[in-house]
Amino acid sequence: MRVLIVGGGGREHTLAWKLAQSPLLEKLCAAPGNPGIAKVAECVDIAADDIENLKIWALEQKIDLTIVGPEAPLVLGLADSFRKAGLKVFGPGKAGAQLEGSKVWSKRKMKKWGIPSAGFAVFDDFDQARSHLARFYGGPVVIKAEGLAAGKGVTVASGPAEAEQALYDIMIERAFGSAGDRVVIEQCLSGEEVSVIAITDGKSLIFMPSSQDHKAIYEGDKGPNTGGMGAYSPAPIYTEELAKITEEQVFWPLLNGFKSEGIDFRGVIYAGLMISKGEINVLEYNVRFGDPEAQALIPRLKSDLLPLLDAAAGGDLSGREALWTGDPAVCVVMASKGYPASYEKGFPIEGIDQVEQEGAGRVAVFQAGTAEKEGRLVTNGGRVLGVTAWDSDLPKALDRVYGACDQIKFEGAYYRRDIAHRALKRK
Ligand code: AMP
Ligand code: GLY
Numbered sequence: 001m002r003v004l005i006v007g008g009g010g011r012e013h014t015l016a017w018k019l020a021q022s023p024l025l026e027k028l029c030a031a032p033g034n035p036g037i038a039k040v041a042e043c044v045d046i047a048a049d050d051i052e053n054l055k056i057w058a059l060e061q062k063i064d065l066t067i068v069g070p071e072a073p074l075v076l077g078l079a080d081s082f083r084k085a086g087l088k089v090f091g092p093g094k095a096g097a098q099l100e101g102s103k104v105w106s107k108r109k110m111k112k113w114g115i116p117s118a119g120f121a122v123f124d125d126f127d128q129a130r131s132h133l134a135r136f137y138g139g140p141v142v143i144k145a146e147g148l149a150a151g152k153g154v155t156v157a158s159g160p161a162e163a164e165q166a167l168y169d170i171m172i173e174r175a176f177g178s179a180g181d182r183v184v185i186e187q188c189l190s191g192e193e194v195s196v197i198a199i200t201d202g203k204s205l206i207f208m209p210s211s212q213d214h215k216a217i218y219e220g221d222k223g224p225n226t227g228g229m230g231a232y233s234p235a236p237i238y239t240e241e242l243a244k245i246t247e248e249q250v251f252w253p254l255l256n257g258f259k260s261e262g263i264d265f266r267g268v269i270y271a272g273l274m275i276s277k278g279e280i281n282v283l284e285y286n287v288r289f290g291d292p293e294a295q296a297l298i299p300r301l302k303s304d305l306l307p308l309l310d311a312a313a314g315g316d317l318s319g320r321e322a323l324w325t326g327d328p329a330v331c332v333v334m335a336s337k338g339y340p341a342s343y344e345k346g347f348p349i350e351g352i353d354q355v356e357q358e359g360a361g362r363v364a365v366f367q368a369g370t371a372e373k374e375g376r377l378v379t380n381g382g383r384v385l386g387v388t389a390w391d392s393d394l395p396k397a398l399d400r401v402y403g404a405c406d407q408i409k410f411e412g413a414y415y416r417r418d419i420a421h422r423a424l425k426r427k
Contacts (some may be wrong), residue, residue, distance in 0.1 A: 001306065004058055005030040005041065006078070007069025010333075010368035010386040011291035013037050014298045014353075015305070017364060022306040029061065034376055036367025039385050046416060051078045058087055065090065065310050067269070071288050075101035075148060079267075088264075090313040092287050093187050093257065096258060096265040101285045103144045103153075104183045110282060113257035116249055117282045118142070118187040126171040132185055133160045133167075140188035145170045147179030152225070156188060191276030192422060193283065194238045195231075195293045196246055199308060201317040202258065202265045205251055208306065209300060209324055210238035211293040212422065213333045217340060219418045226340045227383055230419035231296040232330040232394070250282055266312050295331035295366050295386040298381055300324050329390035330401045334418050336369070337412030339382035345369075347411040348380045355404040356388070363389045363404050387415075394423055 003025050005012050013036040020028055020040035031054055033043030045326055046053045049072050058066055066082055068074055068091035079093040091097075098105045110117040123129035133141060143166040145153030153176050157163035163185075170180040194212055198205040211233035217223040238246075251273050258265045270286035270293075280420065289297075298305065302323040311317045336343035352365045365390060369381015389400035398420060405415055 001023060001064045001310065002027045002062055002322035002384060003178075003272045003306070004054075004061070004066045005033070005037070006054065006066060006073055008032045008034045008043075009291055010038065010366045010383065011289050011294040012069040013366040013368070014294045014364075014386070015289070016041050016299065017307045017366065018069075018298045022304050024304065028275055029063070032058070032291045035370050035372045035373075036365070041420050049073050049076055050239050050372065051076060051081050054078070055081055055087070058082065063158050064088060065306075067091070067309055069224065069288060071100050071286065073096065073132070074149060074267075074287055088313045089421065090160055090309045091267040092265045095261075095263045096130060096267075097287050099285045101148055102114050103161060104182060105148050106285055107184055107186075109257055113253045115253050115282055116280060119159070120184050120186040122182060122184055124168060124182050124298070126296055127182055128168050129185060130164055130172065131364060133163050136154070136160070136163075142186040143167055143170065144184040144186060145176045145179045146176055146182035147176070149179045150227075152176070153179055154225070166329070188278070189274045189283070191203075191274045192237050192275045193268060194235045194275055195290050196238070196243075196250070196273060197268060197293065197297065198288060199317070199322075200260065200265060200267065200269055200311050200379060201312045201315050202255070203315075204317050205247070205255070205269075206317060206322050207243070207247075208297050208322070209233050209236065210235040210243070211290065211296050213293055214416060214419055219416050224340055226335070227337055228333065229288070229335065229416045230330070230332045231292040232328060232397075232420040233288070233293070234294040234328060236423050242275065242278070243279065243282055246271070249280060254285070264315070264343060266315055274294060292331045292333055292386050295388050296329045299329050299364060299388060299390050300327065305335045308368050322381045325340045325390070327390045327392055328394045328397050329388060330397045331366070331388040332401050332405050332415050333368075333383050334385040334387060334405060334410075334413050334415045335383050336381070337414055339414070344412070345371075345378070345380050346373065348360060349384070349408065349410040351408040355407050358390065359400060359404060362391060362400060363387075365408070384410065384413070394420060397422075
């Protein structure tokens with residue numbers, strides 16, 4: 001099979017790493033890819049959201065299956081455009097991608113389809129939105145920009161001053177452009193978060209194991225939110241009982257809702273859940289694999305990933321199953337100094353090859369913000385690497401992953417030392 005991966009981050013490197021192991025693979029390509037992906041795939045310099053040129057290229061190259069990594073091209077309608085041209089795609093069309101692309105659409109559908117989620121109100125006007133804050137009696141409240149904001153459009157405000165500032169940034173300063181035309185003001189939920197990810201053909205679901213990411217920049221989950229500073233799988237809080245409730249209350253009503261509206265959803269459904277005292281609420285749905293959750297999940301998959309994604313894209317997962325190892329996996333993100341605010345790029349990275357050789361079969365270094373400059377690998381983004389290890393138990397996986405991080409060097413490298421702290425506490 002000739003396969004194209006759209007995207008060029010750590011999640012796409014993880015997908016490429018796994019797909020490259022498939023005996024069904026004839027050729028693997030990525031657009032735009034990155035230097036890590038280039039070790040296993042041919043990278044073509046077309047941006048992930050340049051739908052027209054991607055389509056022309058995929059037709060020329062006779063691509064059998066296109067796998068879309070990030071949300072933006074899906075929200076823009078990549079899958080519809082490819083399908084119209086007769087190309088097979090893993091990823092929902094524009095209608096289904098609204099689930100992630102529009103917070104208002106998503107919250108309204110959750111309410112309509114009876115999916116448990118925080119109470120909310122929608123505003124197009126700054127003054128009205130500000131007045132609404134009084135209802136929270138000075139307590140915490142969540143402010144969300146309506147559209148895609150690269151994971152930065154959500155503020156969990158501890159009180160009205162912070163909430164008002166977030167409203168101002170979104171609606172007046174237009175920090176996220178047109179994503180700030182509308183806001184959702186939401187009741188703040190507390191508890192522990194879990195990411196639950198399933199592959200669907202629109203009719204059935206294949207669940208991945210649970211995972212948990214660490215969004216805050218500093219240890220102890222302090223400081224501003226990032227795209228994710230690390231992840232691990234499984235998340236011990238997510239018991240079999242909670243999994244059953246989640247299937248019944250979070251996944252099936254969504255699939256049935258899609259069906260009732262004629263939305264043919266083929267791809268990933270990612271539910272970000274808040275769990276408190278055995279009760280589940282959906283914080284958010286995404287329509288793609290989590291990043292860095294994918295880095296901690298995919299190495300645990302024993303089955304071939306390619307036929308699963310191909311069958312989902314083809315609309316028929318019947319008879320397919322995914323087998324997983326019981327070994328936990330941990331991904332630690334190594335970031336540039338200054339991230340998630342401004343940071344410098346272009347620092348040489350050393351030690352990846354050595355770490356991968358020494359840890360062969362138990363360690364993988366997934367590249368996110370990297371580039372090649374004059375034949376050397378250099379930093380090129382905020383989140384630079386997703387160093388990942390797996391082992392027979394969590395403490396061993398942690399020893400392994402931090403041993404690897406300590407050997408990888410670039411100027412200003414920063415990483416959290418407490419990834420998986422919740423799972424360790426539970427043991
Ligand atoms: P993202 O998934 O990047 O859009 O980030 C959203 C994050 O904001 C979630 O993972 C939570 O940490 C937080 N969040 C969103 N909605 C709520 C809510 N209603 N109550 C508390 N935290 C929330
Ligand atoms: N790690 C969170 C996300 O992918 O949205």
